[in-house]
Amino acid sequence: MGGFDAHLRRILGNEALEKVKKSRVLLVGAGGIGCELLKDLILMNYGEIHVADLDTIDLSNLNRQFLFRQKDIKKPKSLTAVKAVESFNHASKLVAYHGNITDANTYPLDWFCQFDTIFNALDNLEARVYVNRMALFGNIPLMESGTSGLNGQVRPILPYQSECFECTPVEAPKTFPVCTIRSTPSKPIHCIIWAKNFLFSQLFGEDGEQEQLSAADLDTEDDAEVEALLKESNELLDLKRLIKEAGETSNDEFVFSIVTKIFKEDIERLLRIQSLWKSGAKPEPLDVDSTRLQLQDVSSDVLANDQGVWTLIESLYVLVDSTKRLTKRWASERNIPFDKDDKDTLDFVVAASNLRSYCFHIEALSRFKLKQIAGNIIPAVATTNAIMAGLSCLQSINLLTANPFTQLRMAFDSNYPDRFVVPSSLSKPSPACGACSLRRGVLKLHPTSTLGQVHDAIVEKYKFPDDISIIAKSRLIYDDDFDDNLVRTVESLGIGLGTTLFVSDLDDDFEGIALYVTNGTGEGNDVECATDFELVPKREPATADEGVDDDFEEIVDDDLTVIEDRKHTLDASEEGTPKKVKRS
Amino acid sequence: MTDDKELSANEIALYDRQIRLWGLEAQTKLRNSKILVINLSSINVEVVKNLMLGGVGSLTIIDSTEVLQQDLNVNFFIDAAMVGQSKVNEVCMARIQELNPRVELKYSAEEWSTKESSWFKDFEIVVVSGLNKEETRKLNIITRENGVRLYTSGSHGLYGYLFVDLIQHDSQIKSKREGIAKKVGAINSVSQIVQVDGIVENDERVEVVTIRNNYRSFDEICKDGSVSADKFKEFFKSEKKLKKLVSPALPVIFGLLDFDSQHGKDLENIHIEADSLKEKALEACAHFQISQEIVKPEVVDELARQAYTEFQPVSAVIGGAIAQDVINMLGRREHPMNNFVVFEALASKMPVYVL
Numbered sequence: 001m002g003g004f005d006a007h008l009r010r011i012l013g014n015e016a017l018e019k020v021k022k023s024r025v026l027l028v029g030a031g032g033i034g035c036e037l038l039k040d041l042i043l044m045n046y047g048e049i050h051v052a053d054l055d056t057i058d059l060s061n062l063n064r065q066f067l068f069r070q071k072d073i074k075k076p077k078s079l080t081a082v083k084a085v086e087s088f089n090h091a092s093k094l095v096a097y098h099g100n101i102t103d104a105n106t107y108p109l110d111w112f113c114q115f116d117t118i119f120n121a122l123d124n125l126e127a128r129v130y131v132n133r134m135a136l137f138g139n140i141p142l143m144e145s146g147t148s149g150l151n152g153q154v155r156p157i158l159p160y161q162s163e164c165f166e167c168t169p170v171e172a173p174k175t176f177p178v179c180t181i182r183s184t185p186s187k188p189i190h191c192i193i194w195a196k197n198f199l200f201s202q203l204f205g206e207d208g209e210q211e212q213l214s215a216a217d218l219d220t221e222d223d224a225e226v227e228a229l230l231k232e233s234n235e236l237l238d239l240k241r242l243i244k245e246a247g248e249t250s251n252d253e254f255v256f257s258i259v260t261k262i263f264k265e266d267i268e269r270l271l272r273i274q275s276l277w278k279s280g281a282k283p284e285p286l287d288v289d290s291t292r293l294q295l296q297d298v299s300s301d302v303l304a305n306d307q308g309v310w311t312l313i314e315s316l317y318v319l320v321d322s323t324k325r326l327t328k329r330w331a332s333e334r335n336i337p338f339d340k341d342d343k344d345t346l347d348f349v350v351a352a353s354n355l356r357s358y359c360f361h362i363e364a365l366s367r368f369k370l371k372q373i374a375g376n377i378i379p380a381v382a383t384t385n386a387i388m389a390g391l392s393c394l395q396s397i398n399l400l401t402a403n404p405f406t407q408l409r410m411a412f413d414s415n416y417p418d419r420f421v422v423p424s425s426l427s428k429p430s431p432a433c434g435a436c437s438l439r440r441g442v443l444k445l446h447p448t449s450t451l452g453q454v455h456d457a458i459v460e461k462y463k464f465p466d467d468i469s470i471i472a473k474s475r476l477i478y479d480d481d482f483d484d485n486l487v488r489t490v491e492s493l494g495i496g497l498g499t500t501l502f503v504s505d506l507d508d509d510f511e512g513i514a515l516y517v518t519n520g521t522g523e524g525n526d527v528e529c530a531t532d533f534e535l536v537p538k539r540e541p542a543t544a545d546e547g548v549d550d551d552f553e554e555i556v557d558d559d560l561t562v563i564e565d566r567k568h569t570l571d572a573s574e575e576g577t578p579k580k581v582k583r584s
Numbered sequence: 585m586t587d588d589k590e591l592s593a594n595e596i597a598l599y600d601r602q603i604r605l606w607g608l609e610a611q612t613k614l615r616n617s618k619i620l621v622i623n624l625s626s627i628n629v630e631v632v633k634n635l636m637l638g639g640v641g642s643l644t645i646i647d648s649t650e651v652l653q654q655d656l657n658v659n660f661f662i663d664a665a666m667v668g669q670s671k672v673n674e675v676c677m678a679r680i681q682e683l684n685p686r687v688e689l690k691y692s693a694e695e696w697s698t699k700e701s702s703w704f705k706d707f708e709i710v711v712v713s714g715l716n717k718e719e720t721r722k723l724n725i726i727t728r729e730n731g732v733r734l735y736t737s738g739s740h741g742l743y744g745y746l747f748v749d750l751i752q753h754d755s756q757i758k759s760k761r762e763g764i765a766k767k768v769g770a771i772n773s774v775s776q777i778v779q780v781d782g783i784v785e786n787d788e789r790v791e792v793v794t795i796r797n798n799y800r801s802f803d804e805i806c807k808d809g810s811v812s813a814d815k816f817k818e819f820f821k822s823e824k825k826l827k828k829l830v831s832p833a834l835p836v837i838f839g840l841l842d843f844d845s846q847h848g849k850d851l852e853n854i855h856i857e858a859d860s861l862k863e864k865a866l867e868a869c870a871h872f873q874i875s876q877e878i879v880k881p882e883v884v885d886e887l888a889r890q891a892y893t894e895f896q897p898v899s900a901v902i903g904g905a906i907a908q909d910v911i912n913m914l915g916r917r918e919h920p921m922n923n924f925v926v927f928e929a930l931a932s933k934m935p936v937y938v939l
Contacts, residue, residue, distance in 0.1 A: 390900030
């Protein structure tokens, strides 16, 4: 008998197999791709696998996250996944973490640095960007992967050698001008954003969280429109009061006050602004009195109708019903966030969005369809996840070769009849990348270390030929004209675990560097630059700013961001394959 | 087909994320399907997992072999306590059933070759792996006799293949309308556009194209003179491209089909000589009328050493591809694979050849 790893010896050879057995890897995410990756990594005999996820299990996960069962719903994904694989034959040591990977106190850079490879199995941009930065600081190879329906991709990242996650521009969230959302909607999405981000959060969000609009926020030149919208907002605050006062009472009147204001008076006010309706159809205010009379004909069955489109009357019925449910809850919860899986909040948003659609002659949608848009649900299937996880694991074997950069391949699914997977060689890092054009490293210090010590340690370690400037938390804390802080402790300057210091030379001859602060291990106040690298002469074009937020005042719907990682990397396909891959 | 039972609200909630991809109609077709899986190989473990999760109607697994040590790292439904037992033992099957209690799961330790041809009629699709050339040919003759669709596959370490016979299959492909509308007519010698419909969906013009694929049986492929270089040229227009795009693994993998099948056999006893494999690969080149230069000694050596070994992540890719195609086929969606797919794991290549 050859033992259970005889096949691995034939496939990988003894040397590579030993490397795999000695590797400690981090798996970020125990969801769709994560469950698949965990299974593959274990059966490849990876030495140690640490799994982190902050999420709990939901019914809609069970069609693909094969380590979870009906009885596991609401349990933490990471712990459940690790428990589920106990029956697998394996020699891997497994460690599970139920927590947020971007929490620097629980998962500081030192913690990341214990891993030989990081496998990403994430579903959101924020965490992807964060782990990418950690991989850069720690110089750890990162296997990035993602899927959406039948589309999927794997992107190996070798820090500073190949493109990092942020080298290709990340698709900005779709935004809509305030006036489109508030005054002149023309598509279902406009009504959905209005219902969810504006109306719902104004009525059921936390007190004081409500949007305080000023004229400058409104992206319109029309004075009448500005005035109307501001008035609308103030009146909404009055409605919020109605909800508070209604509390546990079963009186329906307050609901109809809300309906009358939102779907009748506000729209009448918009109608009076002639300039808005020069082209396109005018909206029609809701005839509250007559629709109200018809409510008695609606059966409560409508609440179970997920696939069909509710009529105007039915939408009003659900709006009244869900508003009463939410008002009751508000009395004790005081803040109800929108959650696509919270039926009360979903019903409200679907009903309100559809009522607005009816007023503006826009197509109404079924709850099933509307939930997908409001909750940014990306279709997900077991097969694509399994394929991408398999490809990700297989590429990790190339990391063990002498020259991973030339061996590693990105992989994309393809629906061309003549290939099922499209590979692509790795590209060099983009000189303009805001994340990896900066050389990154670790700075170890103590709360009582002074900024002077930090300054001296950096200048000495990286051999800066002249003086430097230091920026922390978007604030300049030191340059040659501003040395007041040198005597202060880092603690008093708000610098501690997880802070990033951006350092550049005053003559701007070199690329800047970024140092991640961790706790020093030695005695006293010693400051230590723990990462070896040399300064890189300034490249053209100048590097992009480090994550400075735009002060754009638009309704940004974060949840509606569709991560289409695939899109911006597809151009790099291998020779012999078309430049643009699209589903035919 | 049997009466199409409707999906319950509970099922819609469970399958939510995939119904959003392929629709209620395809999910209903999936739910009413009957599939036979022959041999619980590593690839088929993945196929079974994916089809159970997807929610097929009924799944029958047959495998006459016993669990070996070497299976422990390539089949996550079994464990060390099962070594020596039937691969389709009760505990293993219970683990499969747990993935989705809604699927009707049947199993038996019978050998497919002992079954009457008409037994296969009950199934819409047969998924098999680990057969050699002669066995594949025989099984495909049976599936054709009964109008059943066939997927076969094999695993050789960092390489693998799959073969598809959907006989004749129509599927619809939706895409954003760009430029000139597609026209009804032949795409190539195996597929043609039979219908083009324009619809508007979410404010966008969408084209629904119905494509008909005709398949060649394995028997046809193996007949002398049945495949010519012209056939390859139809897909890989120039000689240079042909050389570049025909995988050096293709003739070697095809050559391996000439050896005995090894499903359920101890790896210790499997020794493929590189020289004899090379000979078979050259024969395959002659059969397909492709240049013998394509046979690379290092690829032959690698495949001789890794022949018949299974590897979890490779199985995940090939098993995922098969399950995806089965689901697409049942839902009559997307481009089906037609008909021979080679996987080169480290290069992340997965070309599809019309043999």
